[in-house]
Amino acid sequence: MFVTEMPSRSHDLMSRDDTALLVVDVQDRLLRVIPHHELLVWNIRRLIDGAKLLGLPTTATEQYPQGLGKTVAVLAERLGEIPAKVMFSCRECTDLFGDFAERGRQKVLVVGVETHVCVQQTVLDLLSEGFRVYVAVDAVGSRHELDYRIAIQRMESAGATLTTTEAALFEWCEVAGTSEFKQISLLVREEPPVPVPS
Numbered sequence: 001m002f003v004t005e006m007p008s009r010s011h012d013l014m015s016r017d018d019t020a021l022l023v024v025d026v027q028d029r030l031l032r033v034i035p036h037h038e039l040l041v042w043n044i045r046r047l048i049d050g051a052k053l054l055g056l057p058t059t060a061t062e063q064y065p066q067g068l069g070k071t072v073a074v075l076a077e078r079l080g081e082i083p084a085k086v087m088f089s090c091r092e093c094t095d096l097f098g099d100f101a102e103r104g105r106q107k108v109l110v111v112g113v114e115t116h117v118c119v120q121q122t123v124l125d126l127l128s129e130g131f132r133v134y135v136a137v138d139a140v141g142s143r144h145e146l147d148y149r150i151a152i153q154r155m156e157s158a159g160a161t162l163t164t165t166e167a168a169l170f171e172w173c174e175v176a177g178t179s180e181f182k183q184i185s186l187l188v189r190e191e192p193p194v195p196v197p198s
Helices: 036-054 095-103 115-128 145-158 167-173 179-191
Strands: 019-024 058-063 109-112 132-141 160-165
Touching: 019 036, 019 115, 036 058, 036 109, 036 132, 036 167, 036 179, 058 095, 109 115, 115 132, 115 145, 132 145, 132 167, 145 160, 160 167, 167 179
Parallel strands: 019 058, 019 109, 109 132, 132 160
Antiparallel strands: none
16 A cells, blocks of 8 residues: 555644743752753753744743742843742743643643752643643753652653653754754754763
């Protein structure tokens, strides 16, 4: 049997048309205690740049900025207005969830800190609202490795899909040979600011 037309793209893949990027609480005072935070910020910045290039909506939150400081400057300058919250989950910022749905964004890639607190609670709440949720494991972080690992396992067991920064960028782009692909390739080929831990 011969296939005469291209099969449909998998519903498990993110695309520029159905996905939003959510950046959770990447704030100065939180980052100071996160191992490899330079790599974390670098990966999130590349995702923000890729999302902007490909037209994906990007939003962010700040956890109690009076105490934890503002979003780190290299990210803040790429983001619009960033709502503050005191609840750990981003569901406190109810407009975010509504905005995703109104814009037809049924998939959300979540990045930020801390993995086991604000990221995890947000991911679980998004799942409960019917979104397909993706977590870039190299763009989330916690102070302690055990908290990070268990949170990743718990989110995956609840239905979140694990991915990486590079995989997400190419997934959003979908095809090679375009000017957008060339720009995404430049983001992927950037040298990390510090050595990547093995």
